[in-house]
Amino acid sequence: MNLAKPYAVLAHEADSAGSPWKGLRHLIQIRLYASRAPGTTTELDSLTESITGVLDKQLLADESIGNWITFFEDQSGSDIVDEERDAITRNLQFAVLSPRPLTEEVQVTSDPWLSMLVSWTQNTLGADWSVYSGNWPAKAFAPSILWRITEMNVVPSGPLHYEVRKRLTAFIQAQDANQEHAVLLQLVEALGSAVKIPLAADERKFVRVVSPEVSTKTKATGYEATEEGPLTVSLSRRTAASKLAEEGAPLMQFVHYESHLR
The missing domain is CATH 3.30.980 (Threonyl-tRNA Synthetase; Chain A, domain 2)
Incomplete structure (x- = not known):
């Protein structure tokens, strides 16, 4: 033919x-x-x-x-x-x-740091953008951004304090590549200049912004559990040991012990 x-x-x-x-x-x-x-x-x-x-x-x-x-x-x-x-x-x-609704909870969606970053992003970008946390909704229209927590840990900082660290990644649905690159640049500049973001401004609680990074080569879409989006940022907060639970620190998942005694 x-x-x-x-x-x-x-x-x-x-x-x-x-x-x-x-x-x-x-x-x-x-x-x-x-x-x-x-x-x-x-x-x-x-x-x-x-x-x-x-x-x-x-x-x-x-x-x-x-x-x-x-x-x-x-x-x-x-x-x-x-x-x-x-x-x-x-x-x-x-x-x-x-996208389909999840049958079980597999992502953190109500973490206070995540909610804070979603609110900060919405204020930074304005009403033209939709900002989500944890998972894409069934109907996510462009332009929109999804923030997700990919890592959490606690590091000792002196005898009475700990530093809580959380790594978050953003996925973007833009109208085209130019809009995606523009919003990436806007967010990484805003995060870099923010230094600290209020967690609860009325109580003088802040998280420190550490190392916002952009990767323009990623093809991550946010539909894979192991993906990292084109924008990642680490947030940290130093807190007293007695307040770790209040700060939303990660819980112990398991303990491994290996004896070397003969």
């Missing part, structure tokens, strides 16, 4: 089979076909830009199957000459995600 070029073929590659954590995730490949003629690469570049512009970070709504979010993963391999179809082909890979 000799089809008029250019055209695209969609193929379903794999799916997550669903899980309580991330909902459903499908990998879709879009194979572009263009004529073998001068300027073909330019035509493929133009098609790639148009398709990613329409689909990347977009919400696809359907009454029968719910809401899905598409993310452009990458070009798969190099352009290939298809002798049989007298065409040059390019493969684009997209991830199609459908």
Whole structure:
């Protein structure tokens, strides 16, 4: 069959089979076909830009199957000459995600430090952005940000005090890459200049901002339990040993003992 070029073929590659954590995730490949003629690469570049512009970070709504979010993963391999179809082909890979409500609690959502950072982020970015904590809601419309705690620990600081440390990471759903980069820059500058953020200003309680970091290479979306987003920051607070429970310090999970006595 000799089809008029250019055209695209969609193929379903794999799916997550669903899980309580991330909902459903499908990998879709879009194979572009263009004529073998001068300027073909330019035509493929133009098609790639148009398709990613329409689909990347977009919400696809359907009454029968719910809401899905598409993310452009990458070009798969190099352009290939298809002798049989007298065409040059390019493969684009997209991830199609459908968040589902969790059946069990797997993320901290009510931690006071997390709530404080969500409130601070909302005040910093304004009403145009939605800010969430712990997990994405079933319907998260761009532009929006999700903050999540990825690590908590307590470090002794003298005989009577401890330093509580919590590492948090942010995931971003923006309208496009330019908006994502702009908000990353805005947040990392605001965190860097804040130094301290009030935990309870009326009681003169603050957390210290430590090492905000941006990674522009990550493809994390916040639907994986082990992911870290493009923005991470560590927060710390020095507190008396007797007040660790009040400060929301992590509880002991297990004790390991190994004897070396013979």
